Amino acid sequence: MNTFDIIGQSALINRLKIALESGRIVHSYIFAGLPGAGKRTLSNFFAKMLLCDGGSKPCNTCQSCSQVDSQNHPDLIRLTSQTKTIGVEPIRELRADIGIKPFQGSRKIYIIEKGDTMTPQAQNAFLKTLEEPPEYAVIIILADNLAGLLSTIVSRCQIIRIPGLSTRQVAEIIERKANISSEMALVFARLSEGLPGKGLDLALSQEYREMREESLKILEGLSKSSLVQAMGYIDYFLDNRDKAIEILDLMELWLRDALVLKQSSCQDIIINMDKLTYIKSLANNFTLSHIQCIIENIEDSKKMLMSHANFHLAIENLLMKIQGSGEYVRSSRSTV
Ligand SMILES: [Zn+2]
Numbered sequence: 441m442n443t444f445d446i447i448g449q450s451a452l453i454n455r456l457k458i459a460l461e462s463g464r465i466v467h468s469y470i471f472a473g474l475p476g477a478g479k480r481t482l483s484n485f486f487a488k489m490l491l492c493d494g495g496s497k498p499c500n501t502c503q504s505c506s507q508v509d510s511q512n513h514p515d516l517i518r519l520t521s522q523t524k525t526i527g528v529e530p531i532r533e534l535r536a537d538i539g540i541k542p543f544q545g546s547r548k549i550y551i552i553e554k555g556d557t558m559t560p561q562a563q564n565a566f567l568k569t570l571e572e573p574p575e576y577a578v579i580i581i582l583a584d585n586l587a588g589l590l591s592t593i594v595s596r597c598q599i600i601r602i603p604g605l606s607t608r609q610v611a612e613i614i615e616r617k618a619n620i621s622s623e624m625a626l627v628f629a630r631l632s633e634g635l636p637g638k639g640l641d642l643a644l645s646q647e648y649r650e651m652r653e654e655s656l657k658i659l660e661g662l663s664k665s666s667l668v669q670a671m672g673y674i675d676y677f678l679d680n681r682d683k684a685i686e687i688l689d690l691m692e693l694w695l696r697d698a699l700v701l702k703q704s705s706c707q708d709i710i711i712n713m714d715k716l717t718y719i720k721s722l723a724n725n726f727t728l729s730h731i732q733c734i735i736e737n738i739e740d741s742k743k744m745l746m747s748h749a750n751f752h753l754a755i756e757n758l759l760m761k762i763q764g765s766g767e768y769v770r771s772s773r774s775t776v
Contacts, residue, residue, distance in 0.1 A: 446485055447636075448609035449478065452600070456486055460497060465490065466598050467573040470555070470581045470589070473602030476637030479582040480553065482602060484508065487516050487549045490578055504545065514543040519552045526558040531565045538569060538577055548576050555581035556588030563590045570596040604634025611639075618643040623714055630711040631693075651683060655690035656718055662759060663725035663766035670763035677755045684745055684755070688738050695738075698723040699731050730765035737761045 446453055459465055469486075471479045488498040488508040498505050507513035517537065519530055534550060542548040552558075558566065570593065573579065581597060583589060605613075611629035613636045615622050620643060632639030642648050658673050677684055697710045701723045712719060726734065741758045745751065 446478075446482065447613050448605040449482060449602075452482065452602070453485065456489065456600075457497070460489055465578065467577055468570050468579045468581070468597040470583055470586070470594065470597040470599045471602060472583050472586050472599055474604075474633075474635055475584050476632070476635035476639070476641065477602040477604065478636055479602055480637075482600075483551050483580045483582060486580065487513075487551060487578075490547050490549055491515060491545060493545065515545060515548045517548070517550050519550065521554060521557065524557065526552070526554065526562050528559070528562045528565050531558065531562045535565070535569050538574060541574075542576050546576055547578060548574075550577065550579045552579070552581045554584070556583035556585050558589075560590065563593050567592055567596075605636055606634070607632075610634065610636045614639050614643050627712055627714055647683075648686075651680070651687055652690055655687050656694055656715060659691055659694055659722060659762070660718060660725075662762040663722060664770075665763060665766070667760065667763055667767075670759045671756065673759055674752065674755055678752070681751065684751070685742055688742050688745075692735055692738050694719065694722060695726075695731050695735050698726065699728070699735075702728050702731070725766055725769055727765075727769055730768065734762050734765055 471483050473479050485498070488505055490497075491504045491508060491513060492498040493502040493504050494500075498508075500509075504513060508516055517534075519526070519534060521530065534552075538548070538550065567590075570579065579597075581589070581593070586594060586599070607626070607629045610632045611622065611625040614620065614628050614632075615625035617640055618625070618628075625643065628639045628643040631642055654676060658676065661673065662670055677687065680687060693711055694715075697712050697719045700710055701707070701719055707713070707716075710716065710719065723731075737758055741754050744754045
């Protein structure tokens, strides 16, 4: 693990360091934050601090730190689940394991990923462990949503809330981890809502990149095409039926940028800066009110698709409306 893994979280790390140095480590924590906020990374860093044998913790050089980095520390146990919920059985196994003393040092750390997906029965089974944990045990529950945990669990844990990061901080993480240009890292960071994991997932997803390109091409095409040509774009939606909402989300983002460009001289808030030329062209091919109207139409179409309306009809209507808006601009120009 490198220092850039914890970019932007120095305040939180300092708080945990001070607790460690002053002997105020408790037995159970909840790391709470939205998906992609960095709960896994931060809990791993915290576990490394707690298990480190060096001076300044984590020293990143001792045997224990290396073992955490290579994910084979015998006293760091991670409970992960491939299923939707965590049932009673893995919690029973954890309870049996926690009775065994640490192999190496003075602590044994348990990280429970997606802890808020523990069934109520599993949480009840876990309560006794939280009430009377062995002296050496530190339990870290990771939770997207605190409401998924019983109040009896929450009240026995110290809650560490993982704050979102700034766009610049997320961009720095993406740039280094995804190994992409700073310009592209900034685009994905702007889409990340302050969640580095989300930004990184988007940056690394070939599928997302392709949808991004294609959704722009469709909008650009619709702004210039005839009605017959516009209907040709239905095929793309039919081929990507399960991704239709995401594609429509992306179309909204392009239009949102075109709207920004039309309304403001401040380009800093444009998300897709790498495609500025195309956004300028979109802004030129639609009027301000038409862009606003198209965004509303897209929102309506998304609602229709989510309520299982006729897919073909919903997309066909939308494409017609967008094409019609482009045509309106073209015909009003030709009459001038
Ligand atoms: Zn160390």
